[in-house]
Amino acid sequence: MDLPVLPPLDPMLAKAVAEIPAGMHYEAKWDGFRALVFRDGDEVEVASRTGKSLARYFPELLDAFRAELPGRCVLDGEIVLAHDGRLHFEELQERIHPAASRVRRLAAENPASFIAFDLLALGDASLLARPLAERRTALVAALAGAGPWVHTAPATRDRELARQWFTEFEGAGLDGIMAKPLDDPYRPGVRSMFKIKHGRTADCVVAGYRLHKDGQGVGSLLLGLHDAAGALQHVGVCASFTAARRRELAAELAPLVLADPAGHPWAAWTDGAAHEAGRMPGAPSRWSGGKDAQWVALRPERVCEVAYDHMEGTRFRHTTRFRRWRPDRSARSCDYSQLEEPVGFDLAQLLAEGVSPDR
Structure with missing residues (x-):
């Protein structure tokens, strides 16, 4: 593998805050497995937050990455398992199993998806030092033809819309809202983002x-x-x-x-x-x-x-x-x-074809 950004790489992290801060880039907080994806042609590696390889547990995603991603790239995102209009974290956990036959069966029965929210490298260029606003623009362009298993995370710069998402998206099993400074470079291992979770x-x-x-x-x-x-x-x-x-x-x-x-x-x-x-x-x-x-x-x-x-x-x-x-x-x-019941929200609506990635 010959990429400008290579594993091992610590993902950028977030600190918890009580309120959605103003003047930032906002996304849903996905409830899945954080993953860094490295693709160099047919070579694909999927690294967990701790640096361990997740590739053997999601064979269907390896095929999806080869089919839907640019030929040489590094992405930050979340592996999720969705059906019936919402995320299912417990079923995602079942994939971490030593028996390859079981993993293959579960992959065929209920394939996972990947939600990309950052682009760290493209071709021969590392984007780590670029501000988030530039990386986001590059991400949207790079994944314009992706689907059905790779999605660009919907995002907004509208704080009021982020507050609306915070309430609505919980019904689809999402975990809250992420707020990211638009001028920040990608800082591996640093808690420079903010997370606002339901309490x-x-x-x-x-x-x-x-x-x-x-x-x-x-x-x-x-x-x-x-x-x-x-x-x-x-x-x-x-x-x-x-x-x-x-x-x-x-x-x-x-x-x-x-x-x-x-x-x-x-x-x-x-x-x-x-x-x-x-x-x-x-x-x-x-x-x-x-x-x-x-x-x-x-x-x-x-x-x-x-x-x-x-x-x-x-x-x-x-x-x-x-x-x-x-x-x-x-x-x-x-x-x-x-217990408070979140209002239902169909995840397919959030990831539906034609939804603008930035609003």
Whole structure:
């Protein structure tokens, strides 16, 4: 591979802010796998944010890149999996699998797409030092004939339209809004962009916890919400406590610890067959590797308020943030009905042919 920009390359990053800043370039924040794509003729490499190759997990995209990209280029963007009008991150995660036969089957059943939002090199020219405004113009021109699997990220310089997108696009599974300074060069590894994510709170039942990896106090709280049938469903975790707070939490929760978890709503997590029916707090996964997933069962009586960005199906998409205890709430009152439902938005409308990339 002989390109003016070569791997390994750290992608430019973003810092979180509460409000959409003025006077910038705005795009949707895509909920997928960040990827840098390097194409030199038939040679294609796809690098993750950490520098690992994603090429073997998305064979259909390698074909798409050869068919739809300029012959020699480097792109920054997001691998997404979309169907039924929205993004599906959990299905995207299933691609990271050691069995090539499974990857090929999933690729054929539900092909991934690539959303390009920056152009880092074209032909023999590196664009890293060029301002974003110039790189964006070059990106739109370079991908003018792309499709159906490679798309240019829709963008705007209209702050009011960005605010509208922030509300509308969540219904299609998007994660918020990105704001990028128009005069900035591409800065590998530097947090010079801004991300504005959806922020909400929910009252959840604390039904257990995992010990911290150092064995000192609570590592993460296991959160539950009641479904329509009254069953307590495991919806995610709350973590990132200081060392002192971890010890305090262990002492606060000690009176609720169940010596025998047989009657606990999640007691079946020790049964391998139960994991086939639904995800339990002790379930192993390809992401946890050899980590100890054992947990301490609590009487599901205590309620805490957590901050979260959005849901992925029936679970919190990311680790939540502890806000406060809610002694005024009963555990039984904590159900899915309290969660705000985003307004539906058809992703196909956003990526439809004929939508102007800049508005």
